[in-house]
Amino acid sequence: MTTLDGVQPTFEELSEEEALLLEQRAAERRRRFAVTIDLYLVLTVGILVAIGLMMVWSTTFFWSEPQSAIFMQQFRNALFGFAVMFVLSYIDYHWWRRLAIPIMALTLALLIAVLIFGETVFGAKRAFFNGAVQPAELAALTVVMYMAAWLAAKQSKIRQLTYGLLPFALLVGAVAGLIILEPDLSTAALILVTATVMFFLAGADWLQLLITFSAFILMGLLAISQFDYARARVENFFDLLRDPLLASDQAQNAIIGFLNGGLTGVGLGESRQKFENLSAPHTDAIFAVIGEELGLIGCALVIGLFVVLMMRGFRIARQAPDTFGALLAAGITVSIVLEAMFNIAVMASVIPFTGVPLPFISFGGSSLVSGLAAVGVLLNISRVIARQAVPTRKVNETLWLTGMRGTITRVRHRFEQ
Secondary structure (H helix, E strand, C coil): CCCCCCCCCCHHHCCHHHHHHHHHHHHHHHHHHHHHCCHHHHHHHHHHHHHHHHHHHHHHCCCCCCCCHHHHHHHHHHHHHHHHHHHHHHCCCHHHHHCHHHHHHHHHHHHHHHHHHCEEECCEEEEECCCCECHHHHHHHHHHHHHHHHHHHHHHHHHCHHHHHHHHHHHHHHHHHHHHCCCCHHHHHHHHHHHHHHHHHCCCCHHHHHHHHHHHHHHHHHHHHHCHHHHHHHHHHHHHHHCHHHCCHHHHHHHHHHHHHCCCCCCCCCCCHHHHCCCCCCCCCHHHHHHHHHHHHHHHHHHHHHHHHHHHHHHHHHHCCCHHHHHHHHHHHHHHHHHHHHHHHHHCCCCCCCCCCCCCCCCCHHHHHHHHHHHHHHHHHHHHHHHHCCCEEEEEEEEEECCEEEEEEEEEECCCC
């Protein structure tokens, strides 16, 4: 609504009817958003983030200076992450297909830059700005976006060597190779496995998958042989299989934490292992603290929430209106769930130790924000699905028959645009 001279009137200058119309339009937009949003997915992620904030406080209050500094930093990360999630849930996911190449180029540039200008912490160059920005964490999402766009464009051609396996191996291998040089073997492995699953879902045959897995295993063995810390972790894992008493201190302390927790846990903030024995209790080892403080019930709750997230993610992928949306939703879901599986399996001493955080729960700005951004993209795909569905509403009607009167409920279809 504009005046004759083209100036937009203020809310006070509008008539009562015009103001009411604007309010009705705003209410309709809010209603449409509420109807199309996947509330189960939002609630699941919200509970995981809330558990994460609670556990970050529990694992940092005794050494943080001031006491709430680390917690407040993670709280700000969560607020920013939810804001990013909300914005991305509004942006049509098809834009990411158009921007896939520039985003992938920027990611590669950041991965190269961190090797040159990054901060060295514990012998690794992984981050900028005192650990606030880790390009490898962002690469996990951008690789999924690029792979979804690339695989959707190739479709049946991916079964050909020159259109499928060869460019796939070169691209994913280049990203993983840069991350391995930091070194960060666990994130590289996560990206390789996620990309391979997407490759399979897009239609790759079993021979291509066998060749891909063989190449990645050889790459992993070569990387392990080149890095002393990786070789030591693998040796400690095999020691654990032979005799639990020979396991590394971190593995033994994690197991002790689970045993201390039992069924119901020792209580929030009452963990003993986090004070001296567990290293990085607020990041990689946070699941062990959950096991000690909240017990088997707390662990089951966290695992159950990730199962719900997986089910909602694959449901969105199955109902996506196009191949790109399906691959993007599946890739995001696989990436998040695999990362959670890696972390939980490490704490349970099922696989060798890796430095993968527990999504939405472990302390870390890059991990939390990139995870919530991925959920925002997933939510937009679900909103597109909901908008394309035929709207319905239930109405109660009174049915009159000879000698009979009753109320029935009927579903009416609405075809308004």
